Amino acid sequence: MSRTRGGGRHMDERDVRVRARGGSKPRTSKRPVHADAVEGLVTAVDRGRYRCLIDGVPVVAMKARELGRGSIVVGDRVDAVGDLSGRPDTLARIVRVKERRSVLRRTADDTDPVERIIVANADQLAIVCALADPEPQPRFVDRCLVAAYDAGLEPLLCLTKADLGTPDGMVRLYEPLGLPYVVLGPESGLNELTGHLTGHTTVFVGSSGVGKSTLVNRLLPGTERAVGGVNTVTGRGRHTSTSAVALQFGDGWLIDTPGVRSFGLAHIAPEEIVEGFPEIAEAALDCPEECRHRPDSPGCAVQAASAAGTLDADRVASLVRLLNSREGEEEATEH
Ligand SMILES: Nc1nc2c(ncn2[C@@H]2O[C@H](COP(=O)(O)OP(=O)(O)OP(=O)(O)O)[C@@H](O)[C@H]2O)c(=O)[nH]1
Ligand SMILES: [Mg+2]
Ligand SMILES: [Zn+2]
Numbered sequence: 001m002s003r004t005r006g007g008g009r010h011m012d013e014r015d016v017r018v019r020a021r022g023g024s025k026p027r028t029s030k031r032p033v034h035a036d037a038v039e040g041l042v043t044a045v046d047r048g049r050y051r052c053l054i055d056g057v058p059v060v061a062m063k064a065r066e067l068g069r070g071s072i073v074v075g076d077r078v079d080a081v082g083d084l085s086g087r088p089d090t091l092a093r094i095v096r097v098k099e100r101r102s103v104l105r106r107t108a109d110d111t112d113p114v115e116r117i118i119v120a121n122a123d124q125l126a127i128v129c130a131l132a133d134p135e136p137q138p139r140f141v142d143r144c145l146v147a148a149y150d151a152g153l154e155p156l157l158c159l160t161k162a163d164l165g166t167p168d169g170m171v172r173l174y175e176p177l178g179l180p181y182v183v184l185g186p187e188s189g190l191n192e193l194t195g196h197l198t199g200h201t202t203v204f205v206g207s208s209g210v211g212k213s214t215l216v217n218r219l220l221p222g223t224e225r226a227v228g229g230v231n232t233v234t235g236r237g238r239h240t241s242t243s244a245v246a247l248q249f250g251d252g253w254l255i256d257t258p259g260v261r262s263f264g265l266a267h268i269a270p271e272e273i274v275e276g277f278p279e280i281a282e283a284a285l286d287c288p289e290e291c292r293h294r295p296d297s298p299g300c301a302v303q304a305a306s307a308a309g310t311l312d313a314d315r316v317a318s319l320v321r322l323l324n325s326r327e328g329e330e331e332a333t334e335h
Pocket of ligand 2: 212213214226227240241256257258259
């Protein structure tokens with residue numbers, strides 16, 4: 001499937017946050033080359049401190065001033081210099097951020113011009129959705145799907161809490177998309193999930209309380225990411241995990257993220273959503289300009305092909321749902 005990458009033409013934090021501390025000082029024209037720098041991976045970000053794994057050693061680093069206002073996020077591959085011992089109270093310096101292979105972004109809502117980069121360099125997006133408590137939110141899943149297509153990440157649907165609810169409804173909705181899914185109960189589904197994760201860098205996203213950290217803890221016994229009901233002093237309402245963390249999983253990575261209330265898609269154009277469905281994108285070439293491919297869209301070639309049976313009607317319905325979700329319809333039902 002051909003997918004659009006979230007390439008460099010989007011505005012991101014670097015464009016917006018022009019007034020970082022000390023940013024007005026002229027930069028030195030002669031920068032050290034840091035030939036001795038060592039590569040590492042950013043596993044967590046906390047108030048201007050970056051936890052990195054460098055040659056297998058967890059090291060805390062700060063951003064070198066010469067890097068200016070560019071953001072560093074979990075998953076970034078960086079070059080660091082200075083004290084790389086990882087001993088308590090030592091601080092290394094990140095002097096370079098490597099080019100990102102992918103960038104997962106969201107905006108606070110569909111009108112917010114500021115994109116937040118959640119994670120860099122992932123290749124898979126595990127969309128975690130509980131079958132009950134909280135109730136499944138297809139609209140949220142749709143939005144995550146759009147974000148995955150935009151970022152060039154392979155989506156994977158994780159349906160959790162199978163002990164509390166049936167997966168039938170969600171499977172009926174998402175199977176037509178060809179979306180791989182795993183059903184997980186407290187005692188089941190883990191081996192199948194592991195099969196999907198091995199060798200990948202997977203970001204777990206989903207609303208608060210769907211069981212992301214629980215999954216990560218089960219996959220990596222001994223990790224002990226705080227889960228809801230255990231950690232009560234988060235200071236952030238009912239969200240248990242408050243920042244993203246990357247954890248090594250074989251030769252891949254798992255990235256647990258805090259639950260988000262919404263997944264704003266202001267940065268993604270409708271045409272890019274359609275690109276996620278190659279055969280529909282081709283049919284859409286015959287649509288009027290600005291066509292939204294709805295059942296009531298005049299002269300819509302996609303709807304015509306769907307009715308004629310040359311396009312899969314379920315996939316067309318899914319696309320229309322995604323386009324509607326992009327436009328923020330029934331936003332109030334989301335939480
Ligand atoms: N019954 C049942 N409860 C589960 C299951 N998985 C997780 N839970 C419970 O759901 C609650 C929330 O789980 P978490 O893992 O903290 O959820 P989270 O998605 O990490 O939440 P945030 O960090 O706030 O985004 C906890 O009380 C878990 O014990 C499951 O399969 N079945
Ligand atoms: Mg959590
Ligand atoms: Zn159309």
